[in-house]
Amino acid sequence: MGCRDERHSDNDELTPNDDLGQLIRQSLRESVERAEPSPLAWQQIWSRVRRMSAAQGSQPRPRRVWASLAPLAQAVVISALLLAFGLGVDRNAAVPRRSLVARPTPTAHTASSPAERSEDMLRRYMLFRRQPEPAQHQRGPLP
Amino acid sequence: MSEDAELVSRIRCGDLGAFETLYHKYKRPLYQTALAISGDAGAAEEILQDGFVRAYAALGRVDASLSLSPWLHRIVVNLSYNWTNRNRQWPVALNALIEGLTAGPATSPEQTAEGNALREIVREAVASLGFRQRVAVVLFYLQGFSLPEIAFILDCPIGTVKSRLYYACKALRKKLSEDRRLTGEVAYGMS
Numbered sequence: 001m002g003c004r005d006e007r008h009s010d011n012d013e014l015t016p017n018d019d020l021g022q023l024i025r026q027s028l029r030e031s032v033e034r035a036e037p038s039p040l041a042w043q044q045i046w047s048r049v050r051r052m053s054a055a056q057g058s059q060p061r062p063r064r065v066w067a068s069l070a071p072l073a074q075a076v077v078i079s080a081l082l083l084a085f086g087l088g089v090d091r092n093a094a095v096p097r098r099s100l101v102a103r104p105t106p107t108a109h110t111a112s113s114p115a116e117r118s119e120d121m122l123r124r125y126m127l128f129r130r131q132p133e134p135a136q137h138q139r140g141p142l143p
Numbered sequence: 144m145s146e147d148a149e150l151v152s153r154i155r156c157g158d159l160g161a162f163e164t165l166y167h168k169y170k171r172p173l174y175q176t177a178l179a180i181s182g183d184a185g186a187a188e189e190i191l192q193d194g195f196v197r198a199y200a201a202l203g204r205v206d207a208s209l210s211l212s213p214w215l216h217r218i219v220v221n222l223s224y225n226w227t228n229r230n231r232q233w234p235v236a237l238n239a240l241i242e243g244l245t246a247g248p249a250t251s252p253e254q255t256a257e258g259n260a261l262r263e264i265v266r267e268a269v270a271s272l273g274f275r276q277r278v279a280v281v282l283f284y285l286q287g288f289s290l291p292e293i294a295f296i297l298d299c300p301i302g303t304v305k306s307r308l309y310y311a312c313k314a315l316r317k318k319l320s321e322d323r324r325l326t327g328e329v330a331y332g333m334s
Contacts, residue, residue: 020316021284027265028285032175037188042166045195049162052200 151207154199166195169212172286173219179281180223182270186230190222197222213288217296220278227274268318276311283308 150168153161173194177187197218205214269280275297282288282296294301 020312020319023261023265024269024280024312024315025284027262028179028269028281030262031266032178032285035175035178035184035187037170037174037191041170041188041192042163044192045166046159046163048192048196049159049199052196053157053159 145208145210147209147211148207151202151205151211154202162199165211169215172212173215176216176281176286177219177223179285180220180274180278181226181230183226183230186226190219190226193222194219213292213295216282216286216288217298220282220296223278224274264319264322265315268315268322271318272311272314276307276314279304279307280311280315 147165150161150165154165170191174187174191177190177194178184181187181190194215198215201218205211269277272280278297279293282293283290288296290301290304293304297304
């Protein structure tokens with residue numbers, strides 16, 4: 001880093017080589033010039049980087065597959081929602097409301113042949129005959 | 144192809160030996176920067192470790208045609224900023240650290256004591272600066288980065304770097320001129 005001293009001459013406004021600049025530079029450099037990280041620092045970095053590279057080496061493929069499928073899945077879901085919404089709107093516009101639908105009134109008329117009609121009349125007559133006659137109030141003395 | 148570019152290319156191919164070479168090339172300036180900013184040897188080592196791990200993870204995105212030093216310093220400065228925000232008692236730690244480090248080549252006991260006292264006063268003054276001004280002073284005076292390089296490291300315009308250095312020097316000059324421990328001769332030279 002000492003080679004950068006020449007660059008300071010380009011920064012005229014700061015005048016780093018005046019008394020104050022020299023004093024600051026000298027003081028800071030002397031305070032840290034013999035400072036070095038411990039050998040343990042590299043061991044820690046090494047183990048962390050190894051773990052990181054091992055994790056990246058074993059897991060990237062599934063992540064990439066999911067990452068590539070995610071936009072496709074999003075597109076499918078969105079298009080399905082849009083389609084459903086569009087169909088719903090179309091159906092609502094095309095199909096009349098239930099209250100406006102004209103439906104025939106249900107009737108009890110049924111088609112029947114003349115033979116069936118005569119049997120029916122006979123059955124009604126027989127049924128009428130079986131019914132007891134209403135009691136008649138007779139005037140006069142009891143027998 | 145520069146040495147850094149070749150190292151980056153090898154690291155991208157999975158060569159961890161190249162990463163070790165990169166570490167040994169930059170460990171001292173990065174550690175010293177972190178130490179000068181944080182004032183704590185343990186914190187500086189932690190910042191260095193985190194910085195290199197982050198650098199390894201981000202090496203795929205770096206422009207290998209340029210020097211890696213400003214880029215690595217940018218990572219370290221950002222981590223130092225995080226650490227400083229968590230631990231604001233660093234000037235005390237810095238003083239304790241300086242006590243252990245300042246034992247330069249002695250000429251005479253009087254001169255040694257005077258030089259140490261002067262350096263300690265200067266370092267105290269630097270330590271009293273705000274984080275941004277302190278970082279600018281460390282990068283400019285300790286590491287000798289140019290203004291454009293500091294602007295890249297701090298992610299700010301060059302004019303901002305100049306402004307921070309200007310006001311840092313102004314504050315340092317004022318502190319040193321007002322310090323009673325300095326002799327009249329030195330104090331006069333500062334003002």
